[in-house]
Amino acid sequence: MGHVKKLSCPKCGHQAGSKTVFRCSDCNSILEVNVAIDHLTGGDFEALRRSRDQTIWRWFDFFPVEDRSFVVSLGEGCTPLLHAARLGEHLGMPRLHLKNDTVLPTGSLKDRSNSVGLSKGKELGFQTATVMSTGNAAASVAAYAAAAGLKSVVMVPVGTATSKIIQARAYGAAVVVVDGDFDHDVAKLYKAAVKEFGWYDCLSSNPYRDEGKKSYAYELVDQLDGQFPDWVIHPTAGGTGIYAMWKGFQEYLALGWIDRAPKLVAAQSEMAAPIVAAFEKGLSRVEPVVARETIAESIQVGNPASLGWRALCALRESYGSAVALSDEEILTAQFLTGSLAGIFAEPAAVTSVAAAQKLRSAGVIGPDDLVVCNLTGHGLKQPEAIRITDKELRPIAPTLEALREHIRSDEM
Secondary structure (H helix, E strand, C coil): CCCECCCECCCCCCECCCCCCCECCCCCCECECCECCCCCCHHHHHHHHHCCCCCHHHHHHHCCCCCHHHCCCCCCCCCCEEECHHHHHHHCCCCEEEEEHHHCCCCECHHHHHHHHHHHHHHHCCCEEEEECCCHHHHHHHHHHHHHCCEEEEEEECCCCHHHHHHHHHCCCEEEEECCCHHHHHHHHHHHHHHHHCCEECCCCCHHHHHHHHHHHHHHHHHHECECCCEEEEECCCCHHHHHHHHHHHHHHHHCCCCCCCEEEEEEECCCCHHHHHHHHCCCCCCCCCCCCCCCHHHCCCCCCCCHHHHHHHHHHCCCEEEEECHHHHHHHHHHHHHHHCCCECHHHHHHHHHHHHHHHCCCCCCCCCEEEEECEEHHHCHHHCCCCHHHHCCCCCCHHHHHHHHHHHHC
């Protein structure tokens, strides 16, 4: 079972006396879950790999849920790891792989977190789950709360893509659109609401839900089957994915199940790149920035207050990097990923591919390196990002002559 030791503070070492208090009473840092895994053996590793369970719950012993009857699953995890030969050849990376999380139940990586987070919330006896989000987390929390039998309330900033709001509503959530800045106005209201109503917080300030993204590490080790990535590149907003992946690799290292870990890369939009800025300046903590409008709206976060500093530590400990991308670079990566790899991913999701291209062009990534780009959300999350001209939609006459002319002009 996923036996949880006491929640502890990664900064000052304080141990919490409650399983439902998520911040350190001494220094206000987000507490960390410590799951007892030292009883696991090499035999357990082989047994896990032979398991027929095709969800993240194959690795139940690594997650902070103590009773399997509380597990809430929609079939998340074990997503395809695809060798993108044509895209890799175009980018000068013949060993490029794409981790396709666009096929997760609600279409984004948030399902990894919320399957674990809502399972623990149910185990702890909460009745209502809540999250503030730019869209993907809202849909995911709503879906897993519905499966768990919990109510859900999601807060999104004004301007959030309608498609994402509709998705959360479809799962039965009470959707609240807040007229204000995400990092300030929405955050202030959200924090007050969690305290006032006693709702289950499903942000990265919840140490249980953060454990879900450790599954990236476990899956990559399993799927590469003896090979090992030199680089894993992850679209980054608050830093949870980077931090959790590194924790997963460290757990495997501690058990002796692997003998090295990959270099991790945080990919951000240059319009909201506080982790990149802190990494380049050599800072130990992330300084907030004002997040500006970007095509990569799912990672438009200027103040990764909860886990930004943990992501920085993971990047440095892994000898990795952090890259900021322009909207033009991101849209180019979206087109290339679709046209050369056959995957329609939202703009935020392909920042990983854009970062890989940038690092390869700079010579940081070598031509023989094995590179994994995590694709974290489906393109249908934000279909309006695809630009289609009036000319492309203009009907043609139902004749072969007109068709030949249309094809000829399209190729020019």
